[in-house]
Amino acid sequence: MPTNKQLLLVSRPEREAVAGNFKLVTTRTPELAAGQVLVRHHYLSLDPYMRGRMNDAKSYAPPQPLGQVMQGGTAGEIVESRNPKFAVGDKVVGLGGWQEYSVVDASQPGMLRKVDTTHVPLSYYLGAVGMPGVTAWYGLVKIIAPKEGETLTISAATGAVGSAFGALARARGCRVVGIAGGPEKCRYAVEELGFDACIDYRQHPDASSLGQALKEACPKGIDGHFENVGGYLLDAVLLRANAFARVALCGMIAGYDGQPLPMAQPSLILTNRMKVEGFIVSEHMEVWPEALKELGALVAAGKLRPRESIAQGIESAPAAFLGLLKGRNFGKQLVKLV
């Protein structure tokens, strides 16, 4: 029974999340019951949605309970098994949370998924070929539903969702324009991720200025947009939207600390006959197999090889998470434990 370091949520943010909201504890893993497996986590996934769960507010998911291990995706390896479907050494992804090990009742469907690391690195199953990748796929394919030649935009373009979105959009013959923070990320979006253009929103601190930059980068207007940030970024996109444009609303990280985040001109949704649709990828499990297949193929073909930001050791998780919320990561943010 190995020792198991865990990070608990012990308080809710007043406004910004802070390191003191988390507490590191050390326990021992329990003995396994029949049907259970012990997973050693190689990677923890850090994702923006986790900030929402830290609040005690009505949302699509129940709040993260206080005093319990922070929930989250994990990729690891079976180190002990009392379940005939999983063998020691199997690579698996699941929802083990912010800890070094998890005990999983692997007989329950959907708790743990075996993955093949021949052509896809294990960590990618938390990013490009995992929940963030499927998130990009769902918003693109099911909400934006682009036609070849259309112009698409995405905020937080170099993150885990954005990098997958770029590859998926290009595979469909679309012009894809990113919005990201800082010249380095914008260069990366164009040179490595294959975006046709990328706008540094820090150079455009209001909707009118950003709208002008979008006009230049999207000379035919915007047909589809994937929103991760909200606020004036979304206002600027609405200013350049074409008739019948579709917006997939996936995140509004700009408002996670409780700032009011109004939409300046909702009448544009009407005058442009737009569709704005919010979604949560975990409510659309039916698309995962199809989405993961396409994402895995893009990775295997070398068309989707995003960078990762990797923090070392479980102790680094809170700081890495707070940095993610401020956009300090570069691509998918992970914590490496092994």
Add this chain to the structure above:
Amino acid sequence: MPTNKQLLLVSRPEREAVAGNFKLVTTRTPELAAGQVLVRHHYLSLDPYMRGRMNDAKSYAPPQPLGQVMQGGTAGEIVESRNPKFAVGDKVVGLGGWQEYSVVDASQPGMLRKVDTTHVPLSYYLGAVGMPGVTAWYGLVKIIAPKEGETLTISAATGAVGSAFGALARARGCRVVGIAGGPEKCRYAVEELGFDACIDYRQHPDASSLGQALKEACPKGIDGHFENVGGYLLDAVLLRANAFARVALCGMIAGYDGQPLPMAQPSLILTNRMKVEGFIVSEHMEVWPEALKELGALVAAGKLRPRESIAQGIESAPAAFLGLLKGRNFGKQLVKLV
């Protein structure tokens, strides 16, 4: 060649539309060319969308040109015909504009439609069994797509669109709650139009107060909403929306004079996984036959008999239109010319 009084748009509103934006002129109708008919208008339709056309702003339709007859729907009778498909005495609806007569090239498809006034009064073809009725039908059936037992809401509930929406929603087994201005309209909505409840927004001057009233009138939350007004009415609805709620965005009359009309909490679209979709009924001509058939049947069966506000004589059109924009009408606003 009868004399023909016409109302022209001669200036654009600075902010509010005023009577001086229009000018009455008298002409004579021209001689008919082959294929043309002369229609004597019995009714002019006055509709909120016309306010948008008075502005010189980018929108879904080109602005109403200055110096020309105000465009709009008309119902009337053929008084002279050089087209074999139309006989003198035929009742027709078309887009004759704010004038007593119109000359129509009836060989062009879609310009003029013969209607049967056996079971449906002629004026209803401008309201319940016309463009407003089809507008309600499209938003309800194609965007909200309600299930039996769901709760639906609509602003401007007693107007031409709202009254049709109420009947269509009830026919589908939905609970339907109106929002209207003043106790008299709310009583009418419940007692005559068949709404399950109606909220007087004048008693609730902000989103929080109106949201509380909606909570009481919609104890199971709101599954679908049809928006004609915008502003804090829409904010209040978002506060009470259920997961997967759909909003058909049809009008934002609260902002037609150029007031900024932000949406306070667009993040609710995400957390409730909502769909907000704008539409213009004239872009969906394919649904008109099906919609008009259902609306005509509801009228014939006595299930849709909304009141009309009827102004007399073309000279009364500007004042009646300005009253409509302030909600002074009671049901469909018409101008009767014959």
